[in-house]
Amino acid sequence: MKRDVMSVRLWLPRIEVLGVVADTPGELVVRVRSSVRRPCCPDCGTPSGQAHDRRGNKVRDLEVSGRPTTLVWERRRMVCGPCGRRFAEEHPAFEGRVTARLARRLVQDARAMTVNAAAKRHRLSWRMVNALVVAYAGLVAGHRRRRRCRVLLVDETSIRKRHRYVTVLVNGDTGEVLAMVPHRSEAALSGFLAAQGHRWQKGVKVVVSDGSAAYAAAIAKRLGHARHILDRFHVIRWFAAGLTAVRRDVQRRPEGSKPAFDPAVFRARFLLMRRPDTLDADERSRLDALFEAHPRLKAAWEALGELHGLYLAKDRNGALEALDRFADIYGTGDIPEFSDVVDTFLAWHPQILDWHQAGRPSNGRIEGTNNLLQVLRRKAHGFTNYTNFEASGLLLT
Ligand SMILES: [Zn+2]
Structure with missing residues (x-):
């Protein structure tokens, strides 16, 4: 007599166990049927009692005691009396070849x-x-x-490094991914927005994007009523390029010298990018020594500080004051390398300066989303297919 025998309930509502087919250390197979007496016709809704056939459908369930468990569902095929429709019965516990649970x-x-x-x-x-x-x-x-989306974030990521891009759409209030659309073109974004319908489009009050002209065109076309803001991190990267260009020029030494660049300036490249309020006294004095030797570097660093001030300011007026101070430094500081920054700023100033009035939307939500995109980028090496990539993005948020 076996001494490790017990009976276990399946805990599936409206399912009856007919018998155990196999019970080995490697698997458990149980024959079951629905306890619903008269399944309804999918066409006319009449409960039907006539089964003309039964077939054993194999359905995988949660493991029992660590063994793969298969239910053999004696699924009835019915004929509807009033309308004559033949149909296979459905059961809420089953979703195709697996149980719902x-x-x-x-x-x-x-x-x-x-x-x-x-x-x-x-x-x-x-x-x-x-x-x-x-x-x-x-x-x-x-x-x-x-659901309504009040703040829409638009970003891009690649399914493979540097090619096959997707446009990622995120609800800025909840941080949830809404969709990941193949390509990063105007048509890709515009097509998604059109499919969402007019009412949904009207509900969008703020759109945050990077500096892509394709996205800007789609946003102007479909969401012209909303406030379009540039992602703060993106803008700050643009601004920082001015300081980097000055630093590269300042550190360059005459041809033939070794090393080819001034090591003190080169070594300070990360220090220069740090926020001034995070520097300790030692780092501050290192910078001061550099600035004494290279006034252009000092001007560039201060110019960048004022541009950061656009975002540190309490409101739009504060931002405009920071911008004035930047213009003074740019005008007198001998930093022509910032001309690209100025051009970019002029091209995008409404999308940069409206940030305060749009509720300062570059906050933790966007950082959280950027982190999510990092995870997706890493995961993307395992993806070859847009649909699977999108599913992963939807489930990660
Ligand atoms: Zn019927």
């Missing part, structure tokens, strides 16, 4: 690890788990896109 677990696991790891853990094929994850992500996307 296993499908939920697989999606959770795919979120925490990868589709591949989730498939391995449950000993299912990658194809099957991926299909479930993509279907679930589709439901999530539909739900998110129906």
Whole structure:
């Protein structure tokens, strides 16, 4: 007599166990059927009692005691009396070839690890788990896109490094990815916005994008009523390029000298980019020594500080004052390298200066989203397919 026998409930509502088919250390197979007596016709809704056939459908369930568990569902094929329609019965516990509860677990696991790891853990094929994850992500996307989006973030990322780009759309209030659309063109963004419909478009009050002209054109076309803001981190990178250009020129030494650049200036390249309020006394005096030797470097550093002041200011007026101070330094400081910065600023000044009035939308939400995009970029090396990449983006947020 075996001494490790017990009975276990399946805990699936409206399912009856008919018998155990196999119970080995490697697997558990259980024959089940629906306890719903009269399934309804999908056409006319009439409950039908006539089964003309039964077939055993194999459905994978959560593991029992660590063993892969398969339910053999005796699925009835019915004939509807009034309309004559033949149909296979449905059951809420089953979603195709897995139980609904296993499908939920697989999606959770795919979120925490990868589709591949989730498939391995449950000993299912990658194809099957991926299909479930993509279907679930589709439901999530539909739900998110129906809701109003007040602040829309538009960014780009690549599915493969430096080629095959996607446009990422994020709800700036919730941080949730709404969609990842192939390509980073005007047509890609414009097509998504058009598909969202007029009412949804009207609900968007602020759009944040990078400095792409393609995105700006799509935004002007579809979201002309909204305030268009440039992503703060993007603008700060543009500004910093002016200081970098000056630093490169200042550190250059006459041809033939060794080393070819002034090591004191070169070594300070990261220090120069730091926010002044984060410098300690020692770092501050290193900078002061450099500035004494290179007044152009000092002017460039101060100019960049005023540009940062655009964002540190309390409001638009404060930003305009910082801009005035920048203009003074630019006018007298002998830093022609900032002319590109000035041109870019002139081209985009409404999208930069409206930042305060748009509710200062460059905050933790965008940083969080940028971090998410980093994760996606890393994960992207495992993707060859836009749909799977989008599903991953939807489930990560
Ligand atoms: Zn019918």
